[in-house]
Each structure stands twice: as C-alpha cells, then as structure tokens.
Amino acid sequence: MNSRQYLQIPGPTNIPDRILRSLSQPLINHRGPEFEQLLAENTQGLKKVFRTANDVLMFPSSGSGMLESAVVNLFSPGDTVLVGSVGVFSERIAVIAESHQLKVIRIKKEWGQAVKADDVREVLEGDREKKIKAVCLPHNETTSGITLDIEGIARMIKKTGHPAVTVVDAISSLACVPLETDLWGIDIVVSASQKGFMLPPGLGFVSVSPKAWELRERSTLPKWYWDYKAVKEKNKAHQFPYTPPTTLFFGLKESLTILLNEEGIENVWRRHAVIGTAVRNAALAMGLSLFAEKGYESDTVTAITMPEGIAYKALAEVLRDRYHVIIGGGLQKLQGKIFRIGHIGALHIPEVFAIMGAVEMALVQCGYKVRLGSAAQAAAETYLRMTSAAVG
Amino acid sequence: MNSRQYLQIPGPTNIPDRILRSLSQPLINHRGPEFEQLLAENTQGLKKVFRTANDVLMFPSSGSGMLESAVVNLFSPGDTVLVGSVGVFSERIAVIAESHQLKVIRIKKEWGQAVKADDVREVLEGDREKKIKAVCLPHNETTSGITLDIEGIARMIKKTGHPAVTVVDAISSLACVPLETDLWGIDIVVSASQKGFMLPPGLGFVSVSPKAWELRERSTLPKWYWDYKAVKEKNKAHQFPYTPPTTLFFGLKESLTILLNEEGIENVWRRHAVIGTAVRNAALAMGLSLFAEKGYESDTVTAITMPEGIAYKALAEVLRDRYHVIIGGGLQKLQGKIFRIGHIGALHIPEVFAIMGAVEMALVQCGYKVRLGSAAQAAAETYLRMTSAAVG
Numbered sequence: 001m002n003s004r005q006y007l008q009i010p011g012p013t014n015i016p017d018r019i020l021r022s023l024s025q026p027l028i029n030h031r032g033p034e035f036e037q038l039l040a041e042n043t044q045g046l047k048k049v050f051r052t053a054n055d056v057l058m059f060p061s062s063g064s065g066m067l068e069s070a071v072v073n074l075f076s077p078g079d080t081v082l083v084g085s086v087g088v089f090s091e092r093i094a095v096i097a098e099s100h101q102l103k104v105i106r107i108k109k110e111w112g113q114a115v116k117a118d119d120v121r122e123v124l125e126g127d128r129e130k131k132i133k134a135v136c137l138p139h140n141e142t143t144s145g146i147t148l149d150i151e152g153i154a155r156m157i158k159k160t161g162h163p164a165v166t167v168v169d170a171i172s173s174l175a176c177v178p179l180e181t182d183l184w185g186i187d188i189v190v191s192a193s194q195k196g197f198m199l200p201p202g203l204g205f206v207s208v209s210p211k212a213w214e215l216r217e218r219s220t221l222p223k224w225y226w227d228y229k230a231v232k233e234k235n236k237a238h239q240f241p242y243t244p245p246t247t248l249f250f251g252l253k254e255s256l257t258i259l260l261n262e263e264g265i266e267n268v269w270r271r272h273a274v275i276g277t278a279v280r281n282a283a284l285a286m287g288l289s290l291f292a293e294k295g296y297e298s299d300t301v302t303a304i305t306m307p308e309g310i311a312y313k314a315l316a317e318v319l320r321d322r323y324h325v326i327i328g329g330g331l332q333k334l335q336g337k338i339f340r341i342g343h344i345g346a347l348h349i350p351e352v353f354a355i356m357g358a359v360e361m362a363l364v365q366c367g368y369k370v371r372l373g374s375a376a377q378a379a380a381e382t383y384l385r386m387t388s389a390a391v392g
Numbered sequence: 393m394n395s396r397q398y399l400q401i402p403g404p405t406n407i408p409d410r411i412l413r414s415l416s417q418p419l420i421n422h423r424g425p426e427f428e429q430l431l432a433e434n435t436q437g438l439k440k441v442f443r444t445a446n447d448v449l450m451f452p453s454s455g456s457g458m459l460e461s462a463v464v465n466l467f468s469p470g471d472t473v474l475v476g477s478v479g480v481f482s483e484r485i486a487v488i489a490e491s492h493q494l495k496v497i498r499i500k501k502e503w504g505q506a507v508k509a510d511d512v513r514e515v516l517e518g519d520r521e522k523k524i525k526a527v528c529l530p531h532n533e534t535t536s537g538i539t540l541d542i543e544g545i546a547r548m549i550k551k552t553g554h555p556a557v558t559v560v561d562a563i564s565s566l567a568c569v570p571l572e573t574d575l576w577g578i579d580i581v582v583s584a585s586q587k588g589f590m591l592p593p594g595l596g597f598v599s600v601s602p603k604a605w606e607l608r609e610r611s612t613l614p615k616w617y618w619d620y621k622a623v624k625e626k627n628k629a630h631q632f633p634y635t636p637p638t639t640l641f642f643g644l645k646e647s648l649t650i651l652l653n654e655e656g657i658e659n660v661w662r663r664h665a666v667i668g669t670a671v672r673n674a675a676l677a678m679g680l681s682l683f684a685e686k687g688y689e690s691d692t693v694t695a696i697t698m699p700e701g702i703a704y705k706a707l708a709e710v711l712r713d714r715y716h717v718i719i720g721g722g723l724q725k726l727q728g729k730i731f732r733i734g735h736i737g738a739l740h741i742p743e744v745f746a747i748m749g750a751v752e753m754a755l756v757q758c759g760y761k762v763r764l765g766s767a768a769q770a771a772a773e774t775y776l777r778m779t780s781a782a783v784g
Contacts, residue, residue, distance in 0.1 A: 002408050002590075002650045003740050004396070016394050017409070024416075198394075258394045323742050348395050349753070350715050350746035353768065357745030361772050372776075373769025376745065380753050380764040 006355050009328040010142035010172055010301035010342035012194040012201055019198055022254040023247050030246050036238035038249050043235070045256030046205055049174065049265060050189055052181035054207045057231045060245045061204035063171035063192035067093045069204070069226035070167050070188045074134060074212060076220040077101035081134045082123055082164065084115035087143025088331045090169065093136045100221055105132065111334060112144040112303070114296040117156035124162040133215070134165045134187075140173035143331050145303030145340060146296040147177060154184040165211055171195060174205075175259055176272045176300045176344055187212040193248055195300070196268075197255045198345040203248040272299045274386045275343050275352060278379040282356040285378030286363065286370045291338050300344045301328075305337065310366045312336050318365050323358035349383045398747050401720040402534035402564055402693035402734035404586035404593055411590055414646040415639050422638050428630035430641050435627070437648030438597055441566065441657060442581055444573035446599045449623045452637045453596035455563035455584035459485045461596070461618035462559050462580050466526060466604060468612040469493035473526045474515055474556065476507035479535025480723050485528045485561065492613055497524065503726060504536040504695070506688040509548035516554040525607070526557045526579075532565035535723050537695030537732060538688040539569060546576040557603055563587060566597075567651055568664045568692045568736055579604040585640055587692070588660075589647045590737040595640040664691045666778045667735050667744060670771040674748040675733075677770035678755065678762045683730050692736045693720075697729065702758045704728045710757050715750035741775045 007014045028034045046056040059065060071093065075081065080103040083094040094104045107119045120135060135157060140147045154166055165187035170179050174189070175196025181189050186209070193203035208216070208228055216228055224230075230241045259268055276299030280290060283304050291303035306312055312329050316339065319325040328340035341355065356375035363370060399406050420426045438448045451457060463485065467473065472495040475486040486496045499511045512527060527549060532539045546558055557579035562571050566581070567588025573581050578601070585595035600608070600620055608620055616622075622633045651660055668691030672682060675696050683695035698704055704721050708731065711717040720732035733747065748767035755762060 002410070002655060002738050004406075004738070004743060006742065017412075018394070020409075263394060324740065325742065346394050346396070348716065350398065350717065350750045351396060353749030354742035354746040357749070357768050357772060358742045360768075361741070361776060364772075364776065371769070372772040373765035373767075375765075376749050376752075376768030377763070377765025380749060380756075384753060384756065384764075 003324045006325040006351065008342050008355055009326055010340060011344050013198055013342065013345035015198055015200065016346045019251050019254045022250045025250050027246055030244055031239055035246065038253060039235065039238050042249055042252045042256065045260055048260055050181045050207045051179065051183065052207045054181065054209045055232060056205060056207045057228055058244065059204040060202060062201060063190065063204060064092060066190035066192060066204040066206050067169060068096050069206060070190055071097050071100050071102065072221045072223040072226050073228045074165065074215040074219055075102055078103065079133045080105060080131045081136055082107065082132050084137040084148070086113065086115055086138065086146065087111050087141040089143060090138035090141050093169065112146065112291050113293045114146050114148050117149065117153045120153050121156050121160055124157065124160045124164065127162065130163055132164045134167050136167040139168050139170045139179060140177065140298050140300055142172050142301045145292045145298045145301045147173065147298045148296065151184050154186060158185060165215060172300050172344065175268060178269050181207055193252065195344050197252065199248055199251045199255055202245050203252065274383060275347050276300065277386060278349065278352045278382040279341060279343050279356065281378040281382045282352065282375035285374040286360055301340055301342045303338045303340045306339060307368050310363065310368055312339055314366050315339060315362055318362040319358055323362065325355055325358045349379065352379045395716045398717040398743065400734045400747055401718055402732060403736050405590055405734065405737035407590055407592065408738045411643050411646045414642045417642050420638055422636055423631055427638060430645060431627065431630050434641055434644045434648065437652055440652050442573045442599045443571065443575065444599045446573065446601045447624060448597060448599045449620055450636065451596040452594060454593055455582065455596060456484060458582035458584060458596040458598050459561060460488050461598060462582055463489050463492050463494065464613045464615040464618050465620045466557065466607040466611055467494055470495065471525045472497060472523045473528055474499065474524045476529040478505065478507055478530065478538065479503050479533040481535060482530035482533050482561065504538065504683050505685045506538050506540050509541065509545045512545050513548050513552055516549065516552045516556065519554065522555055524554070524556045526559050528559040531560050531562045531571060532569065532690050532692055534564050534693045537684045537690045537693045539565065539690045540688065543576050546578060550577060557607060564692050564736065567660060570661050573599055585644065587736050589644065591640055591643045591647055594637050595644065666775060667739050667741070668692065669778060670741060670744045670774040671733060671735050671748065673770040673774045674744065674767035677766040678752055693732055693734045695730045695732045698731060699760050702755065702760055704731055706758050707731060707754055710754040711750055715754065717747055717750045741771065744771045
C-alpha cells in the first residue's frame with residue numbers, strides 16, 4: 001500500500017517507524033549477555049511506567065493471558081472475587097475466574113455506564129465475613145469507551161478496611177492515562193504491548209505487590225506457564241523459564257526510550273487527554289452522541305452512537321477503502337449500534353484532523369447531514385484551548 | 393521521533409513505508425544478473441511513466457545534473473537556446489548553458505507568471521535564421537507554484553515550423569501531472585527520483601528523442617559522465633559506464649509497481665489534481681492569496697503570499713515544532729514573502745486535513761484571524777465535488 005494508514009481500532013495501534021525499525025534487528029541469544037541487559041533495562045523502565053516499586057514481570061502473552069495469570073497466581077478453588085463488569089473485556093476476568101472454580105460476585109452495569117466507588121463500597125461493607133479475596137476492575141473498557149475512577153475506588157476500598165486485593169486491568173490505559181500503582185495502592189496491574197506501548201501484540205506485563213505475593217504463596221490453583229514465582233526466580237538470573245519474545249524486547253526498549261526519556265510519561269498522559277477531548281468534541285460538533293457515561297469518557301477510545309439510518313458496515317468500508325482509516329465497530333449486543341475510534345499511542349493533533357475529517361466526509365457520503373469542517377473546527381478549538389497556544 | 397512527519401517541502405517528499413523497506417535490501421552486484429533484470433524492468437517502467445517510446449536513461453545524479461546533461465549532449469559552444477525563465481529552477485538551465493559558452497535568449501517573466509505559447513511563438517517567428525537550437529522550458533516551477541501549458545506551447549512550436557528541439561524540465565511534475573512526451577512531441581524530458589517517484593534523491597532520468605540523438609551526434613561540448621551515447625551503449629549490455637545507485641534501483645522498482653501496476657498513472661495524475669485543488673481551496677478559504685498566476689496554479693506545490701504581519705520563520709517553526717509539518721519558504725527575492733506547501737507523491741485527502749489543519753492553527757497561533765475549520769471545510773467540499781462521492 002502506498003497510502004498512510006490510520007489504524008484507529010482500540011489497539012493494536014499505529015507503530016512509530018523507529019519502533020518498527022527496532023523490530024528488524026537480528027535475533028540475539030536469550031541466554032546471553034545482551035539479553036541480560038535488555039531484560040534489566042526493560043524491567044526498570046516498565047516500573048517507571050507502572051509507577052511502582054513492586055515487581056513487574058513480562059510474559060509472552062496477550063493481555064487476556066495476563067488476566068488469567070492473575071487468577072491462577074492469587075487464588076484457590078472456591079475463593080470469592082468481586083468483578084466490576086461493564087463490557088466484554090471486564091467481563092472476561094469473571095469468566096476466567098469461574099472457569100477456574102472461583103465464585104464471582106459481579107457489579108454489572110449497562111454497557112456505557114461506569115462502576116463507582118459507592119458500588120464497590122456497598123458490596124464490601126456487606127461482606128462481613130471478608131470472603132471477597134479481590135476486587136477486579138478495568139481501568140479502561142474499550143467496549144463502551146469508558147474509564148473508571150480507579151483512584152477514587154481504591155481510596156474507598158482502603159477506607160472500608162476490607163482486606164481484598166485490587167486487580168486492575170490497565171491493558172488499554174497504561175502509558176496513556178494516569179495510573180499510579182503505588183500511590184493508589186493497586187496490588188495487581190496487568191497490561192500488554194499493543195496499546196500505549198505502541199508495539200505489536202505478544203508481550204504481557206504484570207505488577208505484583210507484596211500483598212499479592214502473599215496470596216501467591218497460599219494459592220493452590222495449578223500454574224506453570226503463568227507462575228509469577230517461577231518467572232521472578234528466573235529473572236533473577238536474567239532469564240525466563242521459556243523462550244521470551246526477544247524481538248518485542250527490542251521494541252519495548254525503544255518504546256520506553258520514547259515514553260520515559262523523550263516525551264516523559266506525564267506529557268504522554270497530557271497528550272492523550274488533549275487528543276481524546278479533541279476527538280470527542282469533533283464528534284459532538286458533528287451532531288453525534290457519545291456512548292460513554294458523562295464524566296467517564298475514555299481518553300484512549302471514543303464510542304459513538306451510530307446516527308439514525310447509517311449502517312456501520314457502510315461507514316467503516318468508506319473509511320477503510322477511500323481514506324485508509326480503520327475504525328472499530330460495536331461488540332456483541334452493540335454490533336451496528338456504535339462505532340469506536342481508538343486514539344492510543346503515537347497520535348498528535350494533525351492525525352485527529354486527518355481521522356475526524358475522513359469520518360466527517362464518510363458520514364456525508366453515507367447520507368448524514370453535517371456542515372463540513374465542523375470536526376476540524378472543534379478539534380482545533382479544543383487543542384488551542386488545552387495547550388499553551390500563544391507564540392513568541 | 394515518535395510523531396508522524398509531514399514533509400511538505402516541494403520534494404524530497406514523504407516516502408511510503410514499503411519503498412523505504414525496499415531500500416533496505418542487501419546490495420547486489422551491479423554487473424550481475426539480478427541488476428541486469430532490474431535495469432531492464434526499470435527502464436521499461438520509466439518509459440511508461442514518461443509516456444514515450446524514446447530512450448530513457450538513468451544517471452546517479454540530482455535533477456540539476458540532468459539539466460546539465462541535456463546541455464552538454466545536445467549543443468556546441470556558440471549555439472543559441474531559448475529559455476523560459478520563471479523562477480530559480482527554470483533560470484538554472486540558462487545559467488548552465490551560459491557556463492558552457494552557449495548564447496541564451498530568455499523569455500523572462502515576473503515570478504508567479506507563466507510563459508505562454510504566444511511568448512514562445514513571438515521569439516521563434518523572429519528567429520528567421522533558425523539560430524535557436526532548443527526551447528528549454530520548465531513544466532512546473534516550484535519557486536512560484538506554477539505549471540506551464542507544455543502541451544499548448546509544444547503544439548504551437550510545431551505550428552511555427554521552427555526546427556528547435558524542446559527540452560522540458562519535468563523534475564517536479566513527472567508522475568504527478570499529465571505529461572505526454574510522445575503525444576506532445578517533447579525531445580528531452582528530464583526528471584529525478586525525489587519528487588513524483590517518492591524516492592530519496594540521487595537518481596536522475598532523461599528521455600531522448602531521435603531528433604535529440606541527432607543533435608548529440610553533432611554536439612562538440614566535452615562530455616564524459618553525462619554522455620548519453622556512452623550510457624546507452626553500456627545499457628545495451630545491461631550495465632553502466634560507472635557504478636549505478638543500486639539501492640535506488642530497488643526503490644524505483646517498488647515505485648513503478650505502485651505508479652503503474654497498482655494505482656495507475658492516470659489515477660496518480662487525477663489524485664494530484666484533487667489534492668492540489670483541495671490545498672488551494674483550503675488556503676483561499678482561510679483568506680490567503682495564491683502567488684501563482686490564475687489558471688497556471690501547480691498541482692504539486694502551492695505558493696501562498698505571507699499574510700500581513702506574520703513572519704515566515706515563526707509560522708514555519710510552529711508548524712515544524714508543534715505539528716511536525718515541514719513547509720518551504722520563499723527563495724531569493726521571495727524570501728519571507730511567500731510560503732510553499734509541496735503536495736507531491738503519496739498524499740491523500742486525510743493528509744490534506746492534517747497539513748492544512750495544522751497550517752490554520754499555526755497561523756492563528758501567529759496572530760492571524762481565521763475561523764477554525766475553514767481549511768477542512770474547503771478541502772472536504774473540493775474532494776467530494778471532484779471525486780465520485782456517492783456511496784452504495
């Protein structure tokens with residue numbers, strides 16, 4: 001293909017050229033001294049992105065694998081966990097837990113709505129026997145484009161005095177929106193390579209608190225591939241229990257250089273806030289409705305209700321075939337009802353003009369009525385308002 | 393760098409990823425069978441882009457080198473040539489000709505204005521002794537963003553019956569805007585790799601008509617590196633008189649695949665017309681003035697008069713530092729008076745939104761008053777009007 005592509009599904013994301021190039025290096029021995037240093041550097045860098053002094057472990061895995069890793073490392077058959085289920089991906093840890101003979105209490109919300117601190121407080125306060133071993137929450141749910149207030153919920157959990165650990169799925173939020181693992185006291189944070197890290201899929205990450213390590217010691221669920229203890233032990237010798245994806249380690253080093261040394265993680269967060277707001281305001285300016293609950297709109301993925309009379313398939317095809325913009329559709333019961341624009345990773349305001357300008361034209365070509373230029377106007381106004389706009 | 397870059401100088405242009413990747417192949421023997429086939433394929437492909445059955449030769453050279461090659465191959469000291477001089481680059485062949493002891497008659501126009509068929513007719517009709525050996529014209533002049541009506545001028549030259557050959561500088565027009573070497577009867581067309589071919593600089597091209605070959609036979613100017621005859625002879629044995637830039641040959645093959653087999657050259661021309669018009673209409677919608685004479689605006693580079701009170705340097709710096717959009721400034725006497733946006737090569741409408749949206753914001757940040765979204769509106773309206781907009 002000759003055209004620039006805008007891969008605006010909610011991850012995998014567009015990969016910056018220099019990361020792509022870093023992936024073309026000749027393979028190295030994963031038991032040699034080069035890998036040793038790569039593992040040490042990447043682990044240190046990840047801790048900075050996770051904002052934690054806890055152990056951070058890596059796995060050859062998708063994000064979902066990391067969810068299962070948390071279940072099999074921390075729990076035993078018959079244990080009870082509380083799951084905030086607000087979409088396909090936050091429901092997934094509940095399904096995984098049940099498949100491993102755990103009891104799951106769900107706080108279920110209509111897709112688009114957020115679990116709040118009070119929802120969690122209510123259940124924990126009702127758990128007089130302290131049976132609930134963990135509170136499992138998504139930081140960001142791409143199904144509906146919402147972000148939970150993990151900080152507020154975590155603070156509330158502490159306030160109740162309940163001993164449950166917190167397990168946070170930060171797959172589509174880490175290295176995009178603020179997440180303070182230690183400051184907020186999150187025991188398990190899981191993530192993966194193909195979102196904020198701007199890498200191909202295939203590398204999973206998890207941070208493990210001392211309290212989570214205690215659960216690991218008591219857990220009786222069978223584990224081999226996912227065993228945190230085995231990985232930690234091998235990591236001490238700069239190795240893995242099995243072959244690690246060395247090529248992704250090259251990419252991760254490049255990604256961490258960009259995130260930490262060049263842009264700076266707080267600036268990455270700020271940029272995602274600006275870009276997310278610009279995308280939402282562009283959508284609103286086109287007369288579209290956001291699917292997410294007000295106040296919980298995600299800065300990494302925007303879910304937009306399909307306008308009356310426009311077919312998702314037609315819109316997505318025009319965007320892909322004419323403008324090389326790839327968007328996501330609604331999942332399961334939301335199929336055909338919403339479309340989703342991912343804005344994760346190496347995205348800047350010119351790309352918002354490109355993407356939302358294409359969306360505007362594609363909508364018009366599908367029969368939607370909108371004043372052309374509305375999206376760009378709103379995106380530009382948002383950008384200028386949210387950044388220091390004055391020059392010299 | 394982590395951001396997408398928009399290299400909108402009038403060439404070198406943005407290089408598509410797959411061409412960049414084609415440049416990373418291990419080197420080959422330039423006297424071996426792989427190169428033999430590469431040379432044959434590229435020469436055949438170039439002829440299709442040049443729209444000619446004439447010989448097309450390649451040189452390790454910039455575009456300017458190809459201008460000198462035309463001079464030293466076709467002429468002898470004391471010969472007279474007519475040069476249409478409308479900017480820095482069309483003046484260059486006059487300077488080169490004079491440095492080789494040729495007499496140059498210039499049709500000089502204020503920068504921004506075009507040489508017309510009547511201008512050339514007048515001079516040729518006045519040349520009763522048929523002293524003028526060649527009419528040298530730029531197809532596209534990037535200094536001011538104009539494109540000459542080469543078809544009309546060539547038709548008129550034939551009509552006068554004057555025996556002069558035509559030498560056309562198509563460096564910034566070939567593979568962008570329609571050029572019919574044989575249909576229009578152009579004897580020499582020179583071009584280079586870094587514009588419509590979307591390649592790095594370093595490879596020059598020239599097409600040579602039978603009439604031009606006759607001049608080559610009579611020419612007494614010293615020539616070795618540029619000798620068309622020597623290159624043609626060696627090419628017959630699938631070689632070069634010296635080391636050819638093999639890596640650029642890999643890229644050229646990829647470029648020709650895109651231009652000829654995938655997009656198709658007429659579609660490439662149409663796309664440049666749409667993109668060029670969209671850029672101009674976006675500029676006009678922002679209240680800016682085009683520098684080019686009406687009716688001669690280039691579809692590969694747009695020259696825009698700097699608005700009152702805005703410094704070019706400030707505008708270019710905001711565009712580069714904040715939006716990763718690189719524009720060109722005014723050359724020589726136009727320094728600070730205009731800015732230039734190149735739109736050559738792998739550019740599609742989403743990139744126009746990105747680039748012109750950034751220009752709009754940068755202008756606002758420099759103190760210019762414009763309704764945000766004006767550029768996008770005009771670009772979208774242009775695109776929808778000029779392309780088949782209806783869907784399904």
